[in-house]
Amino acid sequence: MTLVKELLSGSKRALARVISQVENDAPAAHEALAALFPHTGHAHLVGVTGAPGTGKSTLVNCLTMAFRERGDSVGIVAIDPTSPYSGGAILGDRIRMRDLSGDSGVFIRSMASRGSLGGIARKTADVVKVMDAAGFDIVVIETVGAGQSEIEIARLAQTVLVVEAPGLGDDIQAFKAGILEIADILVVNKADDPRAGNTERALKGMLELADGRHVEQMIWHHGMLIAAAMPAGSSTDESWQVPIHLTNAISGDGVTALVNEIYNHRAYLNESGELSRRTYARVAAELDLQLREHLMRRLLKGVDIERLQSLIVEVASRRTAPHQAVETLLDHCE
Amino acid sequence: MTDRKIRVLIAKPGLDGHDRGAKVVARALRDAGMEVIYTGLRQTPEMIAEAALQEDVDCIGLSILSGAHMALVPRILEVLEEYEMTGIPVVLGGIIPDEDVAALKELGVTEVFGPGAITVDIVQVIQKAVAARE
Ligand SMILES: Nc1nc2c(ncn2[C@@H]2O[C@H](COP(=O)(O)OP(=O)(O)O)[C@@H](O)[C@H]2O)c(=O)[nH]1
Ligand SMILES: [Mg+2]
Numbered sequence: 001m002t003l004v005k006e007l008l009s010g011s012k013r014a015l016a017r018v019i020s021q022v023e024n025d026a027p028a029a030h031e032a033l034a035a036l037f038p039h040t041g042h043a044h045l046v047g048v049t050g051a052p053g054t055g056k057s058t059l060v061n062c063l064t065m066a067f068r069e070r071g072d073s074v075g076i077v078a079i080d081p082t083s084p085y086s087g088g089a090i091l092g093d094r095i096r097m098r099d100l101s102g103d104s105g106v107f108i109r110s111m112a113s114r115g116s117l118g119g120i121a122r123k124t125a126d127v128v129k130v131m132d133a134a135g136f137d138i139v140v141i142e143t144v145g146a147g148q149s150e151i152e153i154a155r156l157a158q159t160v161l162v163v164e165a166p167g168l169g170d171d172i173q174a175f176k177a178g179i180l181e182i183a184d185i186l187v188v189n190k191a192d193d194p195r196a197g198n199t200e201r202a203l204k205g206m207l208e209l210a211d212g213r214h215v216e217q218m219i220w221h222h223g224m225l226i227a228a229a230m231p232a233g234s235s236t237d238e239s240w241q242v243p244i245h246l247t248n249a250i251s252g253d254g255v256t257a258l259v260n261e262i263y264n265h266r267a268y269l270n271e272s273g274e275l276s277r278r279t280y281a282r283v284a285a286e287l288d289l290q291l292r293e294h295l296m297r298r299l300l301k302g303v304d305i306e307r308l309q310s311l312i313v314e315v316a317s318r319r320t321a322p323h324q325a326v327e328t329l330l331d332h333c334e
Numbered sequence: 335m336t337d338r339k340i341r342v343l344i345a346k347p348g349l350d351g352h353d354r355g356a357k358v359v360a361r362a363l364r365d366a367g368m369e370v371i372y373t374g375l376r377q378t379p380e381m382i383a384e385a386a387l388q389e390d391v392d393c394i395g396l397s398i399l400s401g402a403h404m405a406l407v408p409r410i411l412e413v414l415e416e417y418e419m420t421g422i423p424v425v426l427g428g429i430i431p432d433e434d435v436a437a438l439k440e441l442g443v444t445e446v447f448g449p450g451a452i453t454v455d456i457v458q459v460i461q462k463a464v465a466a467r468e
Contacts (some may be wrong), residue, residue, distance in 0.1 A: 013418055016390035024338045087339070088364035094385060095374035101381045108388055112339070243438045 002036045003028075007134055012107060015134045019109055022126045033126055036133035037240040043075070043132040043139045044266050047157025049182075051145045054165040057096035058249035060142050061089055064100055065252075067138050073105040075131035078120055078142040082112040089113075093142060107136065113144065125156050125286065131229050154182040155219045155282055158275065159265045161258075163187045163263040164203065166195035180210045183242055191246035191254060203244055215274075219281040224288045225295075240268055302333040340464050343391040345377045347410060350400040355427060355449075359395060362373045362453035363460070379406070379413040387417050390466045393444075395456075398428040407438055423463035427451065 003200055006014035021029040046063075048056050056079065064074045078093035089112035100106045109131075113121045121127075124141065125144075131139045143153050145163075153160055162183035167190070185220035186207075188199045247254035300326075308329060314320040318330075344360045346353050353375055360370045371389045375382070388395055394414075398406055405427065414422065423444040430438070435446045445459045 013387055016388055020341075020390045026338075082369075086365045086367045088367045089369045090360050090364050090372055091369060091376075092372045094371060098374070098381075101384055108385075110369075110371050110389060114339075155374055329401075 004032050007130075008039065010135075010217040012104075015107065015130065018130050018257055019127050022130055023111065023114075023121075023123050024294045026122070026321035029126075033129065039135075040129050041132065043136050044159065045128060045132075045157045046138060046262060047143065047153040047160040048140060048163060049145045049150065049153050049160065050142045050165075050187075050189075051168055053168060054145070055164045056142050056145075056163050057093040059187070059189055059247060059255075060093075060140055060162060061097045061099055062247075062249050062252050062255040063259060063262075064097070064106060064140065065167070066105065066106055066255055072137035072261075072262075073135070075134065076106070076142070077111055077124060077127055077131065077139065078102075078108065078303070079111045079113055079124065079144055080146050082114050087114075087297060088265075107131070107134070124152075128156060134213035138258030140215045150179060151218060155285055158269060158278070159262055160184045161262075162186050163189050164188040164201045166193045168205075176277045180206060180242070182215065183262055184215075184240065185258070186242055186244045187258065187304065188244060188246045189249050191248045192251070196246060200244055200246060202308050207242060207244075216257055216277050216281040219278060220283060225291055228284050239272055240265070240274075283297070299333070303329060304332050307332055340393070340460065341371065341389060341391045341394045342368050342460060343364045343371045343373065343382070343386050343389060344395045344396055344397070345382045345385070346372045346375050346397050347377050347379065347382060347406045348377060348398055348402050350398075351375060351401050353397065355399070356395075356397040359397070359427065359453060359456060361396075362457060366461075367455075368460070379410040382410055383413040383417040383419060385458040386414065386419055386422065391422070393423045393425065393460050393468070395460075396424065396426045396428075398426065398430075402427070403428055403430055403438065404434055407443060408441055411442055420468070421461070423467070425456065425459060425463075427456075 003014050003017055009020050021032060048060055050056055053075050060076060064076065067074050080089055080091045080093060082089045091110035091112060093110055094108060095107055100108065107128065109129065111121050111124065115122055128139050128141060141157055142152065160182050164187065180331050186203055188196050188203065190196060243260045244255055245261060247258055311320065311325040311328060315322055315325050342363055344356055346356050360372050363370045371385065371391060373385055383393065396407070396410065407447065411424065414420065424442070425445045425447065426438065426443050427447045430446050430448060438446055446461050447456055
């Protein structure tokens with residue numbers, strides 16, 4: 001428990017250690033998370049997602065400098081993919097965040113996506129909670145724009161920036177389904193590229209076609225284990241018009257306006273009641289997922305492994321159909 | 335249930351603008367299942383120590399081709415101590431004369447790899463050094 005105390009009194013070393021415990025699912029992690037949970041809820045969580053190479057890390061560098069100018073401290077969780085072949089990873093986001101070094105109000109942590117398929121590591125939500133408890137005013141989460149990460153980042157962050165850039169393949173193709181539903185703010189980075197105007201126009205056209213945003217419904221997943229009621233007053237989130245911002249993350253052009261917009265969005269979430277609706281949906285989804293994991297683990301303990309092995313042989317030699325094998329296993333579960 | 339991975343910081347201190355070797359090593363470590371935090375060129379000792387602390391790495395790999403190793407490494411070890419990172423394994427790659435290798439090991443560097451080093455050896459040295467600390 002001393003590590004948690006040290007973390008709460010500002011030790012960066014303790015913060016780094018607790019993050020590792022959480023990431024590794026170490027035995028001490030559960031206790032630490034429980035002790036830290038009452039200290040969470042202060043940070044504003046900003047998600048930055050988009051395809052690789054759009055300039056997310058470079059933009060996070062600029063954004064963080066601007067947050068610091070306003071006096072806000074910043075924790076950054078930067079996620080890069082784990083190699084499916086070796087389980088290892090090269091985490092290179094820090095290369096673009098040089099300007100932040102030496103500032104004690106900034107803490108950068110690189111994370112590999114490890115087991116998860118999406119652009120977010122399974123443990124990201126817990127790591128973000130640890131940073132929140134450490135007292136950062138803003139926590140920025142940079143994800144790999146791939147797989148299920150759109151929904152995952154919507155579940156985790158309060159303000160989601162979707163970053164696009166010109167010249168990364170066919171513009172419309174690049175805007176995958178789902179992106180407009182989760183974006184609170186759209187960013188066209190690399191505004192110095194002459195094609196940026198086309199990207200912006202394409203995005204505008206898509207925004208006009210979109211039928212409103214349903215962020216809570218996105219967070220709240222279908223097929224929840226236990227039917228809880230959706231929060232009262234939940235509706236299409238129409239009062240926030242998704243803005244498009246052009247930025248040049250290398251020169252910093254457009255970044256001040258973008259940072260202003262992030263603060264606007266935070267104020268909007270608070271004033272409209274949208275924040276508490278999203279929080280409700282997020283907590284429901286989180287509990288549902290954890291319940292699922294624990295139930296699954298508990299149930300799997302009852303599966304007779306020897307029987308399973310002999311059934312695999314039977315199915316492989318086509319003596320038993322897969323669904324029959326599963327039924328046999330279920331019949332013999334404790 | 336723990337999902338432990340060896341985390342290594344690969345950094346290039348000093349002013350030489352060459353990071354091909356560092357990248358080869360980074361990829362080899364990744365292929366051996368490690369998580370490599372790659373920080374790029376021209377890292378100051380303070381940047382290296384800060385990154386090692388924030389990333390809670392198990393090992394630091396330095397690539398120095400400029401010949402300035404006898405100035406840079408002692409300074410980096412000193413700053414690591416200031417950051418309470420004493421005892422973390424540090425391995426060094428570069429063109430380092432034998433007498434300097436002895437002196438650097440004396441200072442606490444775990445191993446020094448010359449241009450002919452094979453990556454399998456680097457992987458093994460890191461795995462051993464990390465295991466020895468646990
Ligand atoms: N021209 C231009 N290049 C940029 C801009 N922002 C980032 N880049 C470059 O785009 C590349 C990818 O940037 P990075 O931040 O690593 O992208 P990420 O993969 O989305 O995190 C780097 O070479 C950056 O220097 C920008 O606004 N304009
Ligand atoms: Mg990046």
